[in-house]
Amino acid sequence: MKKTMLITGSSSGVGAATAKYFAEHGFNVVATLRNPDAAHGLEGIANLEVVRLDVEDTASIDNALKVAVERFGRIDLVINNAGYGQYGVIEGMPIEKVRKNFDVNVFGVINVIQRVIPIFRQQGGGMILNVGSCGGIFGLPNSSVYLATKFALEGFTESIAYELASQNIVVKLFEPGGIMTPFHERSARESNGDGNVPGYDVFLARTEQAMAKLAEGVATPQQVAQDIYAAATDGTDRLRYCAPYGVEHLVKARRELDDHAYERFMRAQFPGVN
Structure with a gap:
């Protein structure tokens, strides 16, 4: 029997690419998103069902899971991909x-x-795969709120991996670096900028330059979809899969340097933040 995968946040970018890739490689797929009319490139695939699911609306989650079971008989894999970014300095960030x-x-x-x-x-x-971020491994300026959510997801995912193993449920965490999607454009629209707090102009200009350099090695959604598929189908109970597109040096520094050396290294990446 074909296995069935349900994925959240599949309107575009990594979510849409992953839904399509799994469908093309033998899975039944339930591609969920807040507005099914916004699905891009998922129409006309026989073993793919587009269903509304808003992660903040528990009734929509229950309905999507029900549709998945009724259509395909079971659910073997859930990929939690839905999410968005939030940029801005914390001093001026509305709670x-x-x-x-x-x-x-x-x-x-x-x-x-x-x-x-x-x-x-x-x-x-069954299996749960959470899409985290390399931003759950290290901090970056002007991204504290978004990265805080990814740090939280790191600890949460590792913790439930231990407890759900007792229920024969495998939990995995996929940690991508930079990705060439509309995600950052949407995040920029959500940005609080300097929050109308004086004194951040120079800091923000220098940070933007440093972040632009990190964007040079980003991956395509299709590449990320392939890597997620490989992680989900490798037949192991491995927890973490780091795919540090464009930020390999930051991940390496966090893992290999002591805390003081790492902090000096990071300050050097963002001149003017100290």
């Missing part, structure tokens, strides 16, 4: 924006997982 980023990137993932676990237990097992 409502902070909460919204956590509601989607952290609590949204928890909403989906809590509702799929009983299905997996009834089936005798």
